[in-house]
Ligand SMILES: O=c1ccn([C@@H]2O[C@H](COP(=O)(O)OP(=O)(O)O[C@H]3O[C@H](CO)[C@@H](O)[C@H](O)[C@H]3O)[C@@H](O)[C@H]2O)c(=O)[nH]1
């Protein structure tokens with residue numbers, strides 16, 4: 001693995017993959033710099049850069065209205081888009097009544113597909129002549145804490161990072177044993193050199209360029225793990241940023257364990273596809289290198 005590709009880390013307030021950034025003069029960690037170019041025109045253009053909140057939502061009628069209202073209060077946000085992923089409840093109407101733009105999958109396609117749909121709809125609504133919106137993915141169950149994803153926008157908007165991932169405080173009632181989280185963390189480390197604290201965290205802000213570099217997204221629950229690996233391998237900078245969020249954690253009952261089994265399956269599918277791709281690229285690199293020497 002090329003060390004240049006290892007660019008992720010976490011601050012006391014921000015943790016990034018670019019942990020190698022120590023200043024020789026001061027010995028202090030320096031802020032990393034995003035690979036993604038800032039919008040043409042410098043700081044003035046950045047002032048115009050808006051943010052779209054994309055909320056993938058399946059059967060979130062209890063919490064979606066509070067989540068939408070809270071997300072609308074995030075600075076620089078001018079579009080809150082809910083992708084109703086084939087809900088069987090009233091998610092779409094509750095979201096619309098709370099002020100979101102809503103699009104709907106006619107049947108359930110999984111979180112990653114909802115994220116892709118959301119990003120495509122945002123692109124259609126980006127105005128020509130203005131910088132493309134940053135994408136802030138927010139889960140539908142955050143309720144009134146959704147506004148606390150605001151700190152994810154700052155490092156991306158300021159060009160410090162291409163991808164900012166929320167670090168959540170401990171969640172009361174969480175029943176996980178760290179099996180899926182541990183597997184995802186180890187795989188990301190093995191494939192990129194970075195060890196994220198919360199590899200499954202779905203609250204993430206990224207540039208349009210980074211989003212496109214991460215597509216096609218890994219399916220279902222593998223989306224975050226796949227995205228982090230794909231972006232770091234391409235030299236993008238990721239940061240983890242503490243955010244005071246409260247979500248509906250999976251408990252330790254049968255439903256919770258089935259959910260974790262699905263998460264584990266999707267994470268491993270994403271990781272194995274990327275391992276294979278890495279091996280394939282390595283072989284192809286050796287072959288083309290050998291060819292050029294001949
Ligand atoms: O088929 C689905 C299932 C869920 N969701 C939505 O996806 C979001 C996350 O789902 P949730 O059930 O809250 O997932 P968690 O068990 O909390 O999952 C954790 O781990 C996931 C990765 O496995 C991440 O995507 C989440 O952000 C993270 O909170 C929510 O808005 C859901 O409504 C969909 O859009 N489609």
Ligand SMILES: O=C(O)[C@H](O)COP(=O)(O)O
Pocket residue numbers: 174175176177178179180181182249250259260263
């Ligand atoms: O509850 C969680 O944190 C997720 O469902 C992952 O499960 P885990 O804690 O068993 O990794």
